[in-house]
Amino acid sequence: MSYKAPVEQIEFILRHVVPYGEVAATERFGEAGFDTASAILTEAGKLAGNVLAPLNRNGDENPARLENGKLRSSPGFDEGFRAIAEGGWVGLAADPEHGGMGLPQALNMAVAEMMAGACLSLQLNPLLTQGQIEALEHHASDELKALYLPKLISGEWSGTMNLTEPGAGSDVGALTTRAERNGDGSYSITGQKIFITWGDSDVTGNVCHAVLARLPDGAKGTRGISLFMVPKFIPDENGNPGVANSLKVVSLEEKTGIHGSPTCVMSYEGATGWLIGEEHKGMAAMFTMMNCARLGVGMQGIGVGEAALQQAVAYAQERNQMGLIIRHPDVRRMLATARAEIFAARAIALACATAIDLERATGDADHAARAAFLTPIAKAYGTDTGWRVADTAVQVHGGMGYIEETGVSQYLRDVRITQIYEGTNGIQAMDLVGRKLSDGGEAAARLLDEILDGAKSAQGEHPDLANEVWQAAETLREATQTLLERDLPERFAGAVPYLSAFARVLGGYYHLLAARAGGEAQLALARVFIRRVLPRFGTDLDEALAGLGDLTAISNETLAGEMAV
Structure with a gap:
């Protein structure tokens, strides 16, 4: 079963349900009218369906692996990521000053949904990079922006988020990773982080880690935490990857799903880092990154749910049990309810994205408050819906849904994590x-x-x-x-x-x-x-x-x- 990006459904919501027209009417996004949006979504849909979707099963059956300390990504992921990067999709909503397109988040999130529906394991890479771009744009020094943003936006380098430790999950303030001032503007970072998505990569030239750590004079709890940029390779005087930093991947987690996405245990052993934002105020920068990622994760749930539902409908139109099962009332109930919930979740998420765009374009506090209010709803309902719909897709397949041969169970295994990461529901x-x-x-x-x-x-x-x-x-x-x-x-x-x-x-x-x-x-x-x-x-x-x-x-x-x- 091939995945078809839901371009028409997304366009309908943008035109008739959420205030995208108001976004396109602003000076900031005046060049992103409906015709432009339609062209962008159409091209992204082709990329998702033709290039990324064929990689999804391969990533599940051939997981990322660690060989002699080096990461080996799933076969085909390198070509898939290059298509994403070369198409400019990583920097779709990023600042044009550093090479981004400066387009609305509503379009960026719609594209994220399609890519996640096609291949969630690979889409996680640009999602985390985009979150890091947001954090740097809002909090980093001009020097750090000039060095890292062009490479992240172009897809030459990728970004990660390093919060979780063995004893500090949702309680971020309990972290033990230490930072020491080196006296030359840099810092020495020591500690271990777990659950680091795409913590290493062979599809980009450098991996840039945003790491939470505490300075010696940092207060207890979250108020004393700082955020640091800690690259895998320290940039040389020309801004290219130079000497290897003092960090390593200890191991890769064996997971229920998203096998193609390497989830790393990272060790920082006096690694060199640079401050993002101000000392002891790292959570403000990290929350900028997390809020971007939370809406993106909501879109992931919707995307995987959409893909699972497409397969379930196709199966129901072919499977004959006392007639085609799509004619059975209970099967129609399951499919119709799933389609209705996917529409609702998608509309909520795009309403959140348009509120973000309107706040950025106008500075209006009411738009900011709406975006903030909708973010947890979009994340939780989008991922809960993705799980329910994927579960429904397995049920529609009956016994064959429980057999890996059909591939539908992968959606259920993959989408489950979306209800957990970036802040549990x-x-x-x-x-x-x-x-x-x-x-x-x-x-x-x-x-x-x-x-x-x-x-x-x-x-x-x-x-x-x-x-x-x-x-x-x-x-x-x-x-x-x-x-x-x-x-x-x-x-x-x-x-x-x-x-x-x-x-x-x-x-x-x-x-x-x-x-x-x-x-x-x-x-x-x-x-x-x-x-x-x-x-x-x-x-x-x-x-x-x-x-x-x-x-x-x-x-x-x-x-x-x-x-x-």
Whole structure:
């Protein structure tokens, strides 16, 4: 089964569901109108379908490996990455001052989805590089920008993110990696990092590690952490890879999925690094990188889900069991629900991307607040949807879905990590009910006002669907106000179902907009989502408001299965 990039679906959302037209109307992105966007998406779709998708199975069956301390990537990955780099896709949204195209993040994220759907293991390389580009553009010195950005943007070099340590995962402040001042503007970095995606590469000439470490006078916790650029090869006086730095790949992790993506254990042994941003303020720079990556990971979930769904539909149209199985009501239920959820997740993610673009183009604080609010929703719902759809694809295949021969189980294995890395979906939900509601719920209220107004205006055309969306948004508003009156532990106990509820209400709204703008196909899909998926928000909110008491009442012994007789 070949992968076909969903160019038309993405274009429809950009034209009719999210405010991409407002983005293209700004001075900053004035040259990125719909015609330009269509041309870019079409070319990216060809790259994804014709060049990257054929590498996906190969990467799964022939994983990246370490030979005598040197990384060997999956066969064909070198050619695939070169096609990405030479096409300028790494620097699509990067600053033109350093060789980027300066195009909207909405297009960059759409391209990321297509590449991830085609070959997630390879797409991870440019995703991490793009995150590092963001961090350098916003926080690095002019000297560091001039040296590293052109090479990263061109794809000559690649970038990584080094946060996690054996004893410091979500609790980043517990890290033990040390940094010492060398007295010449450089620093000496010592420590070990784990779970480093594409921590080494033979498809680029240098690997540039963004490493979190603590200086001797750094305070405990996250406030005392600094961020350093630590390259595999130290650039010489001409900016080319010079002598090898004092770092190495200790081992590669053996993983459930994304076998073609090398996940490295990295050791820094007095490696030379340079400060990104200010001393003791590394988390600000790292969060810039992580926020870019979090939206990108949401797109990964959507992309893999799209690919899995395409294969499931194709199989259902061919498999004969008392007639073609695509005619069976339950199979149609699974496929229709999956398609409706993919549309909703894609719309939420592109709404987040357009908010980022509008903030960058206008400096408007409301756009910044919306982008921040939507980021954890886009990441969590996009990846949860990817997992559900991939699981559905296996189910549609029946027993053959559990057999590696069909290849559909790879999607399930690959997409599972997206719910974990770049901040688990539980962390995303806690961020939503904590930091993102710390404005007293203003960003949430503005978004809900938009949904309520949009639903009202649609009542003349689609009264049944519009009323469902309006009522859901009003109920969500009341629940949000209730959460705001509670302390953080109480909010955290219901954070995950609250995020799910908000995503489903948003999804219903975007489906309603699509039904108004499109034809019978969009209306039919909107009915599926609003009648079958949206109602689940009610049970989500019931759980979100259940509080903490029943959870704390259960002892650890009971959780372990020890019951008194």
